[in-house]
Amino acid sequence: MQADRSEKRLFRIMAVSLALCLALSAAGHAALGDRTLSQGSKGAEVKDLQKRLTQLGYQVGKVDGIYGKSTAAAVTRFQKDRGLKADGIAGEKTIKELIRLTGESTTSSGKKVGYKNSDVQLLARCIYSEGRGEPYIGQVAIGACVMNRLKHPSFPNTIAGIIYQPQAFSAVADGQINLQPDETAIKAAREAMSGSDPTGGAIYYFNPAKTKNKFMWSRPQIKKIGKHIFTR
Amino acid sequence: MKEETRRKILSVLSVTFALAFALALGWGIYEYRTLQDYKLKTENQYKQALNDLVTTLNEVETSMAKAKVANSPAQKVLYLSETWKGANDAVAKLSSLPADEVGISYVDTLVNQVGDFSKTMTRKVASVESMSAEEQDMFNDMHERVIEVNRNIQQLANQFYAENLAWVDKPPGILQRLGIGRTTQTAAQGGESGAENQQGGEQARQETPTSVRGGLKQLDASLQKYPPFTYQGELDKHTTPKPLGLPEGEINENKAVTVAKEFLQKLGYENPQPQVTGLSQQPLGGFDLTYDDSYLEVSKKGGVVTFYRDQREIGDRKLDVKKGIDKANTVLNKLGWKLAVTSTQDFGSYLQVEAVAEEKGVRLYPDKVRITVALDNGDIVGFDANPYYAYHHDRQLIPKLTLDQAKAKLNKDFKILENRLAVISKIGTEEAFCYEFRGTAYGEEYLVYINALDGSEEKISRVVNTPSGKLIQ
Incomplete structure (x- = not known):
């Protein structure tokens, strides 16, 4: 009898502490979207926010759960790109849109089949590192060169293969490819990937003020956009 | 006293220096080891790529030999698809080898063409069970060239291990530039184009390569001597050298400005003043114009706007997808286009709409126009009719099947x-x-x-x- 009672008490204590644990952890892990996040916010929700921003190419620096300046800047870039009020504060609308866009793609019956936009980010980084400061159309043109190489027999058959091909892009050789792209470069990457080509089939480009490379100058030129000459 | 302090200072100084030296030495050794470590890792990756290249290329060559003689569609399809897959792998390996400069690689081109052609033939043999005599000849021709490439690359790989070849040729050093040191001539220094290259190739052929890349360049030079495949049209698909849909006649610069002005007015610009800011050498273009943040391309042949983009910043979103599509349709009508919207992509601040021509209820997907609608005020900020003008033509559209x-x-x-x-x-x-x-x-x-x-x-x-x-x- 005695043993039975103490067992019951032990069980009760365990149940209560388990419930307490659960309640506490739920409070600690409030889900993203429960409240407005802004500069100074901290916690798991902020970490979730940062992860999702990074997934879409809006890099926040360190994913540390602290809503600092760079997170606010990333939120602003995201808002600008999505046509939301660009205030750097992650309110209801911003978070809803972020959650929607970071969702996986589905089949018609709703089965998840993964993300379908991974190459956009790599292309955006290539465009940003090679052509930041160029007009928007000049950035689309750089992306279009990569896309044209994809279809050209002399080049590799994947976007990563083309961008990381040794000596193909100077920004890869000097590490600038790892810089964080801005929203213009991301937009230009998307436009180039959807088939837009302001260059008329170019596969090379060079800055005439900086290049003495004989091979580059020997290619048939198509046109000049911004500082770059685009060639066949 | 003085002597003592001096000695003290000296000893402190010397200990500090000794410590600093030891630290620097330690740091140097550490950095050197790390560097060696990284060097070894990249070197291993390069070696793997080279060995994989040799293996896959050899498989491609063998599959081609078998595909040539296979007579049943089942076997032919098998070996053709092995060729196609192997060629794809080989291209990936080829392009990950170190290089010292950019250029057109004829080795890459050949292997890619073999891949593309085998893919097309795989489909063809699977559906109609045979290749035409012409296609068979072409395949045999490709095989001959692949044999040469395969042999050369095997030789190069052997030489790489036997003679410890470098990956790329070093640029000539100061002594060599002054004409004192020994110089090594490579195909690369023979230049990349035209007669110069032929000569370089001739020279390169007689010499043994001094690096892996140098060897590949020699191979390039020897491949360049072959006539191009007659199948080019289907093998290179990144441009349309002869657009089918541009109207007749040529226009001059003044007319281009008028065309651009009318176009911008129809989009809603008030009194636009576009200016010609560049000329382009491409069949679908001719005149590049700009006005404010807008960029347009007007074709020399036919005088039509083939490309337009307003690069302005887009403000807060005010319109939904349906309103965006309505706007696109309204403007397309104004511009005189009768198209059917086939797909839309919502990018938040803007909407991308694809529309195609229809003829007697038949959708003409190649004749495509892409429109971008800004969702802040519904203006058209992008228009790309390049696909339409490249492919639009009269077609015989009478189905044989019900x-x-x-x-x-x-x-x-x-x-x-x-x-x-x-x-x-x-x-x-x-x-x-x-x-x-x-x-x-x-x-x-x-x-x-x-x-x-x-x-x-x-x-x-x-x-x-x-x-x-x-x-x-």
């Missing part, structure tokens, strides 16, 4: 939701006239195209719902 005959060709688990006639593009400028069936099977949505002339299953697209709209894969 709808029921086409339906009978479908998988029995496929449930049709929608059907219509459509022209779809294949590789290059080739097209197919098909029945398009939108439907579902195995919980997925598909577009299946049955050729309306010969009944073959021409193409299958998978439709996936992404956060920004339907994606056709």
Whole structure:
């Protein structure tokens, strides 16, 4: 009898502490979207926010759960790109849109089949590192060169293969490819990937003020956009 | 006292220096080891790529030899698809080897062409069971060239291990530049184009390469001597050298300005003053114009706007997708286009709409126009009619199969939701006239195209719902 009672008490204590644990952890892990996040916010929700921003190419620096300046800047870039009020504060609308866009793609019956936009980010980084400061159309043109190489027999058959091909892009050789792209470069990457080509089939480009490379100058030129000459 | 302090200072100083030296030495050794470590790792990756290249290329060559003689469609398809897959792998390996400069690689080109051609032939043999005599000749020709490439690359790999070849040639040092040191001539220094290259190739042939890249360049030079394949059209698909849809006649600069001005006015610009800011050498262009943040391209032949983009920043979103599509339709009508909207992608601040021409109810997918609508005020900020002008032409659109005959060709688990006639593009400028069936099977949505002339299953697209709209894969 005695043993039975103490067992019951032990069980009760365990149940209560388990419930307490659960309640506490739920409070600690409030889900993203429960409240407005802004500069100074901290916690798991902020970490979730940062992860999702990074997934879409809006890099926040360190994913540390602290809503600092760079997170606010990333939120602003995201808002600008999505046509939301660009205030750097992650309110209801911003978070809803972020959650929607970071969702996986589905089949018609709703089965998840993964993300379908991974190459956009790599292309955006290539465009940003090679052509930041160029007009928007000049950035689309750089992306279009990569896309044209994809279809050209002399080049590799994947976007990563083309961008990381040794000596193909100077920004890869000097590490600038790892810089964080801005929203213009991301937009230009998307436009180039959807088939837009302001260059008329170019596969090379060079800055005439900086290049003495004989091979580059020997290619048939198509046109000049911004500082770059685009060639066949 | 003085002497003592001096000695003290000295000893402190010397200990500090000794410590600093020891630290620097330690740091140096550490850095050196790390560097060696990284060097070894990259070197290993390069070596793997080279060995993989040798293996895959050898497999490609063997598969080609077997595909040549195979007589049953089953065997022919097997070896052709092995060739296709192997060629793809070989290209990936080739392009990950170290290089010292950019250029056109004829080795890459050949292997890619072999891959593309084998893919096309795989399909062909699988559906009509044979290759034409011309295609067979072409394949044999490719095989000859692959044999040469394969032998050369094997030799190069052997030499790499036997003679410890470098990956790339070092640029000439100071002594060599002054003419004192020994110089090594490589194909690369022979220049990259025209007569110069021929000479370089001739020279290179007689010399043994001094690096892996140098060897590849010699191979390039020897491949360049072969005549190009007559199949070029289908092998290179990144441009359309002869656009089919541009109107007749040529225009001058003044006319280009008028055309651009009218276009901008129809989009809603008040009194626009576009200026010609550049000329372009491409069949679908001619004049580049700018006005404010806008960029336009007007074709020299036919004098039409082929490309337009307003690069302004887009403000807060005020319109939904439906209003965006309405805006696109209104402006297209104003510009004189009669098109059917086939897909939209919602990018938040803007909407991308694709519309195609229709003829007697037949959708002409190659004749495509892309429009971008800003969702802050509904203005058209992007217009790209390059595909339309590249491919639009008069077509014979009389199906030989009836709808029921086409339906009978479908998988029995496929449930049709929608059907219509459509022209779809294949590789290059080739097209197919098909029945398009939108439907579902195995919980997925598909577009299946049955050729309306010969009944073959021409193409299958998978439709996936992404956060920004339907994606056709």
